[in-house]
Amino acid sequence: MELIDGKATAATIKAEIRQEVEEILAAGGKRPHLAAILVGHDGGSETYVKNKVLACEACGFKSTLLRFEDDITEEMLLHEVQKLNEDADVDGFIVQLPLPKHISEQKVIEAIDYRKDVDGFHPINVGRMAIGLPCYISATPLGILTLLKRYNIPTSGKKCVILGRSNIVGKPMAQLMMQKQYGDSTVTVCHSRSATLKEECLAADILIAAIGSPEFVTADMVKEGTTVIDVGTTRVPDATRKNGFRLCGDVKFDEVAPKCSYITPVPGGVGPMTICMLMLNTLAAGKKEYYK
Ligand code: GUN
Numbered sequence: 001m002e003l004i005d006g007k008a009t010a011a012t013i014k015a016e017i018r019q020e021v022e023e024i025l026a027a028g029g030k031r032p033h034l035a036a037i038l039v040g041h042d043g044g045s046e047t048y049v050k051n052k053v054l055a056c057e058a059c060g061f062k063s064t065l066l067r068f069e070d071d072i073t074e075e076m077l078l079h080e081v082q083k084l085n086e087d088a089d090v091d092g093f094i095v096q097l098p099l100p101k102h103i104s105e106q107k108v109i110e111a112i113d114y115r116k117d118v119d120g121f122h123p124i125n126v127g128r129m130a131i132g133l134p135c136y137i138s139a140t141p142l143g144i145l146t147l148l149k150r151y152n153i154p155t156s157g158k159k160c161v162i163l164g165r166s167n168i169v170g171k172p173m174a175q176l177m178m179q180k181q182y183g184d185s186t187v188t189v190c191h192s193r194s195a196t197l198k199e200e201c202l203a204a205d206i207l208i209a210a211i212g213s214p215e216f217v218t219a220d221m222v223k224e225g226t227t228v229i230d231v232g233t234t235r236v237p238d239a240t241r242k243n244g245f246r247l248c249g250d251v252k253f254d255e256v257a258p259k260c261s262y263i264t265p266v267p268g269g270v271g272p273m274t275i276c277m278l279m280l281n282t283l284a285a286g287k288k289e290y291y292k
Pocket of ligand 1: 094095096098119139
């Protein structure tokens with residue numbers, strides 16, 4: 001069993017990005033600029049956004065954080081999105097999710113100029129990704145693809161089972177794993193209503209768990225030699241920790257790991273890669289790689 005070290009891989013990639021930024025600046029180019037909108041004080045969102053700002057510093061990017069209280073109206077938030085769309089200095093931006101209930105997340109996502117949508121959530125980017133055109137790919141699936149590639153894990157012709165059908169992870173992951181230019185795998189998507197979930201998991205060469213249910217995947221669901229990717233990051237109460245919680249994956253690591261050829265830990269697996277892929281998308285935005 002080999003542990004897939006997302007933290008180390010992300011650090012390597014961030015150093016590569018920083019190097020490229022230095023080359024861009026030396027050639028007289030512009031420093032990439034990522035902006036983030038954060039609404040309210042959700043603990044998880046605060047942490048994510050703080051880490052995104054730190055990652056920008058590590059990569060040599062400019063970053064701007066725009067904070068609003070959770071009573072901001074939808075109209076005001078859409079106006080802020082419009083301002084970022086029109087700000088020529090901002091190469092890419094994100095609106096951290098979730099948003100307060102009185103604001104339509106879909107409306108906000110669709111208001112973002114797709115050419116600056118470094119989250120890859122806009123329907124134009126989702127659609128272009130689905131048919132294999134150049135576009136921003138959402139960070140978590142892109143991070144998983146990158147880990148599989150950097151660890152030379154074969155995917156072509158393999159059976160890949162994805163647990164979860166979210167717009168951010170499950171669905172795009174399935175699209176990418178099936179496409180010839182990315183995973184080139186045979187893909188099955190299982191979810192909370194799947195009648196044959198365990199049987200499907202047992203047949204998987206690559207199992208990607210993204211259901212948000214702590215320790216859902218147990219040893220009896222995994223065959224010998226499988227590669228297991230754990231996307232779960234549920235906060236479970238833990239009185240022994242300073243912050244009162246620990247992150248728990250979707251995989252019962254201790255009993256599953258001995259059966260795997262490769263496995264990602266939680267934390268330190270997929271998580272650090274996600275923010276790193278946002279940095280890669282921001283670099284692409286700065287270089288106008290996909291859209292003029
Ligand atoms: N909330 C949880 N993950 C994400 C993400 O990747 N992007 C944004 N904008 N919000 C999130």
